[in-house]
Amino acid sequence: MVDEDALRAAALAQRLAAELAEYSRGDVSAAEGSQAASADVASIKTSFDERIVDGDLRSATRSRFHTEHYADAVEAGVKCLCDVIRSRSGSVEDGDALMTSTFSPKAPVLRINAGRSKNDESEQRGHMMLCQGVVGSWRNPRAHSLIEDSPERTLMMLEMIQSLIETTKSSTRTRKRK
Template sequence: MTDTRTRSVALRGYRIAAAIGAEAYALGLGPPAPSLQGDGSDQLTYDQVVDDDELRRTTRKLFLDGHYAMAVEEACKCLNNLVKDLTGLDALDGAGLMKKAFSRDNPVLRLNALGSRSEKAQQQGYMEIFSGVMTGVRNPRAHEHAYPDDPVTALELLTLANHLIRTARVAASYSTHLIGLSGSPRI
């Protein structure tokens, strides 16, 4: 099948599934499934939620061409490589990298001053989110052939990657500011 025909068949299948989901909801069988329109608005939606330039360069074409799992995997690799660049922890990768970079007790990238229980909890929580994305989102797509992702799931995960990339950049800026104030990497 040609790419255009494949996309057309996939879009038709997606519309049928959405209609079945809507009918199930109308019968009281559960909440409505989220959906994209399939009329080009997915481009608009993508552009509204993915605002990081590097992430866009990495994933936009893949997403808009319907390569959803690949777009999500590339987003995770973009996040992983950004954290490596921000921390200099080149020997680490994936969940291990995130645990070291965002460690609660000795983080390379600090989200805050770690002065209160809440700030320490935030640091730990984000460490677990970053690590979990590598384990639960990136790894299945990297190791499974033809991993099934739909456009809504992909867009949700791209939105999460966008948020985490922004968070990592802010943490790097905050950490650099702390180093400048103290003259050493830890205060």
């Protein structure tokens, strides 16, 4: 048995030595990788500046994004969406209640289209549900737990939020503010 233990220990030592050698060689490529990562971060920051053009969203998220606080940028972006919806609708609600009371297909406060056909009703419902989904799946988890978002994923989420903000800003109020 001692021989088997010795053989296992020797095999483990060889694997560890091989891994150590691999990591030691990786120092040069790690430095190159770090430079590439810096270039990628600069590129994604430029992409943010080119692609996030809504003034409200940009104001709420740019400093967070540029300082690499990506989850905070997403949370702030969703809060900005809610603020735009509240401002346009006059509602004081938040979350699902805000989206339902504002974009309800049957009696919306804000109408995103003419509302004359089943397709219009479906589009209205879809916008309401997308807004609800963004709050439920993007804002709430980041508000209640620590989440790490990549810059690419953050930019994708902010672009979606921007689209929802643009649609909301171009909507028509159908009844007086509450």
